[in-house]
Amino acid sequence: MKNRTKLPNIYLGVVMAVLYLPIVLVVIYSFNESKISSVWGGFSLKWYETLFKDRAMFEALGNSLVLALCSSLGAAIIGTLGAYGFTRVKLRSKSVVEYISMLPIMIPEIILGMVFMTFFSLIGLPFGMTTLILAHTTFCVPYVYMLVKARLVGMDKSLGEAARDLGASEARVFFDITLPLLVPAILSGMLLSFAMSLDDVIISIFVTGVNVNTLPIKVYTQIKTGVTPEINALCTLMLGVTILLVVLSNVLGKIGKPKAGKHHKQTGELCGPGQTQ
Numbered sequence: 001m002k003n004r005t006k007l008p009n010i011y012l013g014v015v016m017a018v019l020y021l022p023i024v025l026v027v028i029y030s031f032n033e034s035k036i037s038s039v040w041g042g043f044s045l046k047w048y049e050t051l052f053k054d055r056a057m058f059e060a061l062g063n064s065l066v067l068a069l070c071s072s073l074g075a076a077i078i079g080t081l082g083a084y085g086f087t088r089v090k091l092r093s094k095s096v097v098e099y100i101s102m103l104p105i106m107i108p109e110i111i112l113g114m115v116f117m118t119f120f121s122l123i124g125l126p127f128g129m130t131t132l133i134l135a136h137t138t139f140c141v142p143y144v145y146m147l148v149k150a151r152l153v154g155m156d157k158s159l160g161e162a163a164r165d166l167g168a169s170e171a172r173v174f175f176d177i178t179l180p181l182l183v184p185a186i187l188s189g190m191l192l193s194f195a196m197s198l199d200d201v202i203i204s205i206f207v208t209g210v211n212v213n214t215l216p217i218k219v220y221t222q223i224k225t226g227v228t229p230e231i232n233a234l235c236t237l238m239l240g241v242t243i244l245l246v247v248l249s250n251v252l253g254k255i256g257k258p259k260a261g262k263h264h265k266q267t268g269e270l271c272g273p274g275q276t277q
Helices: 003-027 048-053 056-088 094-101 111-121 130-155 157-165 172-201 200-206 215-222 229-256 258-271
Strands: none
Touching: 003 229, 048 056, 048 229, 056 094, 056 130, 056 172, 056 200, 056 215, 094 130, 111 130, 111 200, 130 172, 157 172, 172 215, 200 215, 215 229
8 A cells, every 4th residue: 555655756756857857967067077968077167168258159049039039029919919809700710710820839840941931932031030030920929829818718808898888999998908917818928939939940940041040050050060068058057047037036926915914904904993894
């Protein structure tokens, strides 16, 4: 009986090891003296020094961040307006159009990259940051669309109806009531789109230009000559920044929440003596 109770813990430990052991190894070998990542040559910070002297690496990182930010913003605007519009209109072909809008998620990336490359070539658009932003925005739109649409389906429609009864226009209802309620879903979709764009390699290879290089492409091309601990150092720094942002977000979230005792005291003062809440 005791062995059966230990099985879930063992399974969880194996899963956690498979997920996080590679990350731990990347962090450890970023301090490796040896140029060969699989051989430990002693503790050293020289690869961090090499990283900060590598302008091409930071240029690629900057291009990736700009690309992810622009594509997530564009996907947020298009996906939000699309989801809101589809909930307002009634068309017989509505389900077909929605299915077509979800195709960028279902189509393999290599096929999608070839389609983008062919389309941009036919219209004569030079390959570079513009084509990267257009391609990334296209496959990021469905992520925002799904989250915003789910939020709209669960939203109380009586709020908008009450605002219209009070004389508010459709634009006023959208910006004052609907949009604030959609902000969490929009931000979630933007974060997901940002991560997907920052991580993409296959589509970027097909639509990038000669003078534009993103971080995933640069790392992928360096695999042919061998990945140095410089890449491990960059991954460690990015991981540290991500953890710092998550911790900061949790701390700010806790600070923004009022304490129960303080809230109770304030409501009691508002009610006055002898009055119930």
